[in-house]
Amino acid sequence: MINSITARGISKxxxxxxxxxxxxFAVQPSEIFGFIGADGAGKTTLFKILTTLLKTxxxxxxxxxxxxxxxxxxxxxxxxxxxxxxSLYGDLTVxxxxxxxxxxxxSTLESxxxxxxxxxxxxxxxxxxxxxDLSGGMKQKLALCCALIHxxxxxxxxEPTTGVDPVSRQEFWQxxxxxxxxxxxxxxxxxxxxxxxxxxxxxxxxSGKILQIDTPANxxxxxxxxxxxLKTSGNKNLLINSLxxxxxxxxxxxxxxxxxxxxxxxxxxELISKIKQNQQNISFxxxxxxxxxxxxxxxxxxxxx
Amino acid sequence: xxxxxxxxxxxxxxxxxxxxxxxxxxxxxxxxxxLFGFVLTSxxxxxxxxxKDLDNSLWSKNLILKFHNSEYFQVRMLHSxxxxxxxxxxxxxxxxxxIKPDAERKMRxxxxxxxxxxxxxxxPNIARTIEVYVNNIMASSLPRAxxxxxxxxxxxxxxxxxxxxxxxxxxxxxxxxxxMLICAMxxxxxxxxxxxxxxxxxxxxxxxxxxxxxxxxxxxYMAISIVNILMITALSYFVFxxxxxxxxxxxxxxxxxxxxxxxxxxxxxxxxxxxxQIAMMISLAGLMLPTTLLSGLIYPIRNMPGWLQRFSGIFxxxxxxxxxxxxxxxxxxxxxxxxxxxxxxxxTLILLVIATKRFKLRYD
Amino acid sequence: MIIxxxxxxxxxxxxxxxxxxxxxxxxxxxxGFLGANGAGKTTAMKMLCGLLLxxxxxxxxxxxxVYTQSxxxxxxxxxxxxxxxxxxxxxxxxxxxxxxGIYKMKPKRIKVHGAKLLQELELxxxxxxxxxxxxxxxxxxxAFSIAIIHxxxxxxxxEPTGGVDPITRRRFWExxxxxxxxxxxxxxxxxYMDEAEYCDRVSMMVDGSIMGLDSPARLKAQFDSKTxxxxxxxxxxxxx
Numbered sequence: 001m002i003n004s005i006t007a008r009g010i011s012k013x014x015x016x017x018x019x020x021x022x023x024x025f026a027v028q029p030s031e032i033f034g035f036i037g038a039d040g041a042g043k044t045t046l047f048k049i050l051t052t053l054l055k056t057x058x059x060x061x062x063x064x065x066x067x068x069x070x071x072x073x074x075x076x077x078x079x080x081x082x083x084x085x086x087s088l089y090g091d092l093t094v095x096x097x098x099x100x101x102x103x104x105x106x107s108t109l110e111s112x113x114x115x116x117x118x119x120x121x122x123x124x125x126x127x128x129x130x131x132x133d134l135s136g137g138m139k140q141k142l143a144l145c146c147a148l149i150h151x152x153x154x155x156x157x158x159e160p161t162t163g164v165d166p167v168s169r170q171e172f173w174q175x176x177x178x179x180x181x182x183x184x185x186x187x188x189x190x191x192x193x194x195x196x197x198x199x200x201x202x203x204x205x206x207s208g209k210i211l212q213i214d215t216p217a218n219x220x221x222x223x224x225x226x227x228x229x230l231k232t233s234g235n236k237n238l239l240i241n242s243l244x245x246x247x248x249x250x251x252x253x254x255x256x257x258x259x260x261x262x263x264x265x266x267x268x269x270e271l272i273s274k275i276k277q278n279q280q281n282i283s284f285x286x287x288x289x290x291x292x293x294x295x296x297x298x299x300x301x302x303x304x305x
Numbered sequence: 306x307x308x309x310x311x312x313x314x315x316x317x318x319x320x321x322x323x324x325x326x327x328x329x330x331x332x333x334x335x336x337x338x339x340l341f342g343f344v345l346t347s348x349x350x351x352x353x354x355x356x357k358d359l360d361n362s363l364w365s366k367n368l369i370l371k372f373h374n375s376e377y378f379q380v381r382m383l384h385s386x387x388x389x390x391x392x393x394x395x396x397x398x399x400x401x402x403x404i405k406p407d408a409e410r411k412m413r414x415x416x417x418x419x420x421x422x423x424x425x426x427x428x429p430n431i432a433r434t435i436e437v438y439v440n441n442i443m444a445s446s447l448p449r450a451x452x453x454x455x456x457x458x459x460x461x462x463x464x465x466x467x468x469x470x471x472x473x474x475x476x477x478x479x480x481x482x483x484x485m486l487i488c489a490m491x492x493x494x495x496x497x498x499x500x501x502x503x504x505x506x507x508x509x510x511x512x513x514x515x516x517x518x519x520x521x522x523x524x525x526y527m528a529i530s531i532v533n534i535l536m537i538t539a540l541s542y543f544v545f546x547x548x549x550x551x552x553x554x555x556x557x558x559x560x561x562x563x564x565x566x567x568x569x570x571x572x573x574x575x576x577x578x579x580x581x582q583i584a585m586m587i588s589l590a591g592l593m594l595p596t597t598l599l600s601g602l603i604y605p606i607r608n609m610p611g612w613l614q615r616f617s618g619i620f621x622x623x624x625x626x627x628x629x630x631x632x633x634x635x636x637x638x639x640x641x642x643x644x645x646x647x648x649x650x651x652x653t654l655i656l657l658v659i660a661t662k663r664f665k666l667r668y669d
Numbered sequence: 670m671i672i673x674x675x676x677x678x679x680x681x682x683x684x685x686x687x688x689x690x691x692x693x694x695x696x697x698x699x700x701g702f703l704g705a706n707g708a709g710k711t712t713a714m715k716m717l718c719g720l721l722l723x724x725x726x727x728x729x730x731x732x733x734x735v736y737t738q739s740x741x742x743x744x745x746x747x748x749x750x751x752x753x754x755x756x757x758x759x760x761x762x763x764x765x766x767x768x769x770g771i772y773k774m775k776p777k778r779i780k781v782h783g784a785k786l787l788q789e790l791e792l793x794x795x796x797x798x799x800x801x802x803x804x805x806x807x808x809x810x811x812a813f814s815i816a817i818i819h820x821x822x823x824x825x826x827x828e829p830t831g832g833v834d835p836i837t838r839r840r841f842w843e844x845x846x847x848x849x850x851x852x853x854x855x856x857x858x859x860x861y862m863d864e865a866e867y868c869d870r871v872s873m874m875v876d877g878s879i880m881g882l883d884s885p886a887r888l889k890a891q892f893d894s895k896t897x898x899x900x901x902x903x904x905x906x907x908x909x
Contacts (some may be wrong), residue, residue, distance in 0.1 A: 038834030040805045053506050054668045072667065076510040087503035091322040092315065103311035104511045130322075136706030147507075163751075163831060165705040165860055166898060167905040191832045192861075194898075206834065237846045253839055256866035256896065257885060297835050 003062075004029040004154060004185040005050065010059035012045055019045040020208045023059070027187060027201075032180045034199030035189040036296065042208040043189035044084055047158045050187065051081045064153045064185075080152035080184075082143050084159045090132030094123055094142055097131055098149065105150030112151040115182055119145050119175050137168025144175060148184070155179070157188040161195065173198040193293040204296050211299035219295050225250065226268040228261040229288035234281040246274055253297060258285060260294060308513050312521035319495065320525050330491065334483045334533045335540060341475050342545045352435060354378040355392050355401040360408040368404070368446045377438050393425060400424050400435050412447065418458045476541045477629030478602025480560070481622035483537065484530055485567045485596045490588035491526050492571030497584035500575075515664050523568045530564040531557075551632035555639065559628045559646060566621040566649050569656035576663035596622040621649045671696045671823055671854045672717060676726035679712050686712040688877035689726060694870075696822075699845060699855045701865050701885075704874030705905045710858050711827070713874070717856070718825055719743050731822040744772060747816035747853075750827035754812035757801035761792060764800060765815055772819035779818075786814045806837030810844060817848055824848065826857040830864065842867050862898035871897070873904045880904050 005027040012020040020042045027033040035043045048054035050061060052072035061068040063075045088097050102109050113120070119141050126134060131142060140160055147155060157176075161169045173195065180186050180200075188199065196202045196216045204211040204219070212219055232239050240259060243252045248271040251262045263271045272284070320327055354372060358365050372380050381398060383389050392398045401423040405411070408419040422439055424432045496518075499505040508518055534557065541547035549556055570592055578584045597603065599617035606614055606623065617623045624645035631637040672694040679687040687709045694700045704710045715721040717730050719739030728735045731745040755764045765786065769779040787793045790810055800808060809829060817824050826845075830838045842864065845855050857868065865871050866885045873881035873888070881888050881904055885897055894900045 038805065038837070039832030041834070048506070048668070051506070051510055052667060053509060077512060079510060081507055081510050083503040083506050085503050087507060089315070089319070089504065092318055096315075096318060100311055100315045101507075101511075104308055104508070104513055106308075106512055159832075163706075163828065163860065165708075165905065166862060166901050167705055170902070193835060237843070253835075254842065254867065256863035293835055300834065300836060 002029070002065075003027060004031070005033075005061065005063050005187065007050070007061040008059055010046070010049060010061060011057050012042075012049065012054070013057055018208050020049075023208075023210055025203055025210065025213055027185060029185050030180050030183045031200045032176060032186045032188065032198070034196055034202040035187070035205050036191075036193060036196045036202050036292070037189070037205035038191050040207075041205045043205060044158055045208075046205075047081075047083075047156050047187070047189060051079060051156050052076055078153045080147035080150065080155045082147040082155075082157045082160055084162070088131045088139070088143055088146060091130060093128055093130050094134070095127040097142060097146055101146040102149045107150040109149065112149060115151055115179065115184075116145045116148050118178055135168075136164050137171065140164055140168065140172060141175065144172070144179075148179060152184065154185040154187065157186065159189050159191065161190055161192060169195070193291075193296055196292040202292075204299055206296075206300050206303060209303065211303060212295070216292055220290055220292065223290040223295050223298065225262040225290075225298060226265040227288045227290050227294060228263070228268065228272060228275070229255070229258050229285040230261070230275070230282050231258050231285065232279075232282045239279065239282070242278065243275065246271065246278075248274065251297065251301060255293070260288075260290075262294070262298065309517045309521060312513060312517050313524050316495070316521055316525045320529070326491075330487050330529060331532070331536075333486070334479075334537050337479055337483055338476070338537050338540045339544070341479055342541065351379050352377060352400070352431070353381060353398040354435075354439075355381050355383045355389060355398040357383045357389060357401060357403045359406045360404045362409040364409040364412070364446065365404045368443065371442050371446065372402070375438070375442055389423070393423065396425075398425075399431065400439070402439065421458050475602060476537065476545075476547050477626045477633060478600045478622075480534065480537050480629065481563065481600045481625045482593070482597050482602060483533060484560070484564055485570070485622055486588070486593055487533065488526050488530055488564055488567035489571035489574065489592050490585060491529075492522050492568050493574035493578070493584040493588055494581045495522055496572070496575035497578050497581045501580050509666060515661070515666065519572060519660075519664065523565075523572070526568060526571075527561070527564055530567075531561070534560045534564075547633065549633050550636035556629070556632045559625070559632070559642075559649075562646065562649055562653070563621055563625040566653040566656070569653050569660060572660040573656050573663070576660050576665075592620075595620055599623055600626050602626070618648070619652065621652050624648050670694065671698075671732075672700075672728075672730050672856065674717075674726065674728040677713070677716060677723050677728045678725045679709075679716060679721065680724045685877050687716070687723075690874070690877075690879045691726075692872055692879060692882055694823075694854055694856065696854055697849050697852045699849050699857065699867065699869045701868030701871035702856060702858045702874070703865055703871055703901065704858075708874040708905075709877040710874055714825055714827065714856075714858070717742075718746060718748060745822045747819065747821040747824035748827075749812050749816040749824070749829055751809075751829055751831035752827075755800045755808060755815065758799060760797050760799055761787070761803070761811065762796045764811075765818065768815045769818050772821075774819055782818050786818060790814060806833055806840075809833055809837065810841060813841065813844055813848075817853055820851075821853065823854040823856060826855065828858055828860060830859060830861060838864075862896065862901055865897040865901075873901065875904055 003026040007023055007025050010020055010023040011018070023046060035046065037043055045054065049056055050063060052068060052075050056068070064078055066074045068075065089100070092100065098109055123138065123142055123145065126138060131139060134142065144160070147157070161172055164172070169192070176186060176188070199216065201213065201215050202219070203213045214222070236254065236259065240252050240254060243249055243259065243261060248263050248267045249261050253260050261271070275282070356369055356372065358369060369380065372378050381392070383392060383401065389401050393401065403421040403423065405419050405421065411419045420443070422436065424435060499508065538549065542549065571588065574584055574587050578587060599606070599620055600622035606617060609617070627645045628642045631642045670693040674693070675691050676689040677687060677691070678685065678689050690713060702710055702714070712721065716723050716735055717728060719735055719742040723735060730742045733741040733745065735742065756767070759767065762783065765783040766779060769783065774782070787796060792807070792811065795803065813826070813829060830841055833841065838861070845857070849855050859865065868885065870882065870884050871888060872879050881891065881900065883891065888900050889895065889897065892900045892903050894903060
């Protein structure tokens with residue numbers, strides 16, 4: 001299968017500070033590929049490089065068969081890009097923004113209407129409203145429409161859901177899946193760990209390095225540690241602090257109402273009995289399953305040594 | 306072309322939506338012209354004018370009568386040189402008209418310099434106005450063949466402001482400053498805004514060519530500038546009587562050339578800066594101030610030190626003021642100001658080349 | 670009650686951004702203030718911080734009335750947001766001096782508290798570094814410490830952990846717990862639903878009204894949901 005996007009050894013530094021370090025990955029056609037990582041991990045830099053806006057220090061990439069260096073103008077013609085901050089024109093109405101981006105990209109609202117129909121229907125009641133007066137979720141939908149309006153082969157969405165509430169985020173991912181079903185390769189970055197599950201494959205990224213690339217399910221199933229999840233009816237913070245004292249526990253993290261403890265698989269029974277000895281007011285969750293955040297925390301800690 | 310059109314359309318919308326800024330750039334020139342005009346104009350009425358008649362002909366008597374009848378002057382006859390000096394020094398008269406001996410005969414013979422006007426130029430605006438009024442009154446008593454000025458030799462008595470600056474002369478300078486402000490600042494700020502909000506990145510990866518973006522940003526401000534030029538001209542003509550003695554067509558042609566040079570400055574600024582705030586600061590401090598000071602609007606360039614005069618040459622405003630003075634006030638032939646026009650063109654081309662080179666399609 | 674509102678309302682023209690909300694927060698409590706974008710959270714928070722006058726209703730913060738004593742409120746609260754917290758072109762120490770100075774702390778006290786703060790964050794070596802050169806995670810922790818350097822009665826945190834990595838996020842919450850244990854009331858908004866679980870009580874705002882207000886456990890029971898995420902979805906969906 002021909003990859004839609006391939007990156008080989010991309011590195012980039014700003015003023016001696018490494019922003020990206022030897023990034024390799026390959027994205028298949030019509031895949032939703034997610035870069036999951038915190039702010040400052042290098043996601044935006046990577047997206048600027050892949051959209052040909054920023055030159056690399058070393059490394060190469062191909063986007064839809066075009067070389068990043070030699071054919072950067074050709075790449076610009078076939079991609080859609082939605083930068084991190086809301087970068088539509090706030091003083092223009094919804095309708096005017098759409099018209100502008102359609103014509104600038106040699107297209108019309110009508111010609112690719114089926115691609116954006118589902119999103120556009122939600123926007124239509126507000127078409128006379130200025131973009132700046134839209135709610136966060138609506139702004140984001142408008143931005144997606146504008147990035148899609150010329151039916152790009154590859155779509156780059158840099159943190160489209162940052163600062164957006166969970167409901168709007170969920171709707172956004174539904175929109176995105178519909179888009180990828182129409183054959184558009186989608187690269188998306190997000191700081192929200194739970195959104196990894198919405199992607200076909202993800203790269204966990206931290207401090208300019210890719211920690212892991214795989215399908216979310218594979219990343220979770222290859223979690224190498226044993227996991228213990230427990231709840232407490234007492235003071236959670238005190239409990240976490242005392243759990244950290246147990247040498248067998250490699251990490252102790254708060255996860256919502258629960259506490260996740262990792263250890264070597266062989267040590268798990270011993271660790272459980274130690275916890276039971278020392279603590280009251282706790283209950284163990286049966287059959288604990290790690291999630292993406294457990295994996296991210298694990299790889300992050302491994303990276304930090 | 307379709308790209309370009311839609312881009313220009315978007316730019317007009319931006320300007321139209323930002324009503325406050327639009328108001329400022331439309332009203333600013335009006336306010337400036339009125340301010341300068343009223344500060345610099347001094348209506349004269351009942352100015353005491355001394356007349357020393359050494360001709361004593363029928364013609365000179367007739368002329369004196371005309372001054373008597375004018376509402377602008379209060380005539381006092383003077384008879385000797387010490388009397389003239391006294392009157393001027395005691396500030397009791399503002400000007401002295403000396404009709405030379407044999408003036409009537411010399412006039413008929415076509416000789417010039419038959420009448421001398423001694424002017425107290427400590428208030429240049431009043432002096433200038435007196436000069437104009439004297440000229441007008443004299444014109445009716447003189448043959449039509451030559452303008453009244455040629456019969457008159459003017460001697461400003463206090464070399465306070467040699468140029469006798471007035472609202473006439475400040476209109477070109479004012480125009481230079483206002484157009485520079487609007488064109489350079491607005492284009493640089495508007496381009497910087499695209500960078501700041503990140504929309505520039507989307508534009509860059511779009512099929513828009515850089516020149517679409519650049520020229521597209523310039524066109525709306527060019528349109529506004531033309532409105533401004535029309536307003537300044539109309540205001541100065543109708544309210545302050547500033548004439549355009551030369552060709553109106555040439556006047557607009559060179560104004561637009563200057564506007565393009567100002568826009569190019571804005572463009573260059575925008576390739577240097579990343580934020581609107583810095584674009585604004587550079588436009589104001591780096592362009593506005595030198596334009597105001599070095600265009601001759603406030604201080605005559607002639608009185609500046611040599612190095613500063615040469616330095617002022619890099620600002621198109623200086624040359625533009627020169628061209629406008631030729632067209633508006635003197636109706637000089639085009640050849641008189643081809644050189645300054647060429648310099649503006651050269652500056653514009655250099656700016657555009659640098660700006661295009663600096664306009665980054667990709668960042669490092 | 671350190672914060673108390675009664676039918677607090679704010680209208681912008683014909684639009685009611687905050688619609689008669691009533692709640693109270695007790696001393697030292699960690700109070701989660703949740704809601705969809707545009708639900709009115711920011712407007713409500715602005716009124717409580719003394720930045721915006723209510724249209725009607727009453728509210729008091731740290732015993733001061735939001736209508737008449739906003740200056741006193743400002744001296745008794747701390748504020749930090751994800752979007753803006755510290756000046757990136759000033760050094761760590763300059764930021765500390767600046768914020769402490771705003772709250773009228775004496776130079777001697779600034780020195781003592783500042784040193785203690787740096788020690789706790791292990792930033793003594795970075796004292797003279799520009800904020801802009803520090804990683805985001807460290808910046809956010811520092812911003813929080815500075816927001817409470819003057820020992821305010823209440824600290825308002827507006828999406829303090831947005832975009833922060835998962836480890837730093839947890840460290841950040843440990844700091845919130847410490848502050849709460851010292852008696853500082855924490856009023857926090859977040860889009861991370863797991864963080865809602867860390868709060869003592871959570872209010873869910875939908876279209877300007879508070880539709881749910883209780884401890885996370887009781888809210889989950891009330892809305893028959895397994896997680897706070899589900900509670901949020903159920904409530905916010907009702908609005909659409």
